[in-house]
Amino acid sequence: MLLIYLVDRFFQFYYYLVIARVVMSWVQPPTHHQTMRKIIAFIYRATEPVLGPIREMMPNLGGIDFSPIIALLALQIVRNGVIQLLYHLF
Template identity: 50%
Template sequence: MILDALFFLVMAGLNLFFWAIIIAAVLSLLTGFGILDTRNRVVWTIGDFFYRVTEPALRPVRDRLPNLGGIDLSPLVVLLLIQAAMLLVAAIQGYLIRGGVYF
């Protein structure tokens, strides 16, 4: 019972962070191409929120990737890492179920 809740919370948190990175990347593209105007207070607030949520994970990856000009691949790398973490959590849950520790 408790392990179910723990695995659910971990998977839900990873899933929410996955979507936050996608939304932050799309907002960055839309503001970069001038489709969204950051002088609008609502747009700025939403963009700032997603920047603050995702930047702690994106910055270390961005620092380690080579400079590709105007192309930022750090969201892609972080999304792949999140997917790997989700697979790892699911595998751990499966091993616990098969081992009889988890019922």
């Protein structure tokens, strides 16, 4: 059960990282603090491996980036599949 809990928390954490990336694209976060720059860089580095390939596969939709929406849906599907698999294994 601990493994299922940890997997669930990982997916939830990543979900929040994608949401933070979306919010950062709407609002210019303050970058005058070195700590804030490190947090922003971490969020971009952590989410780009998922968002980048999705963005490349999608057609140009008038400058609107739908990759976070698709990523969040995919994360939910993968999360549910992994948790169901772990329930059956344990």
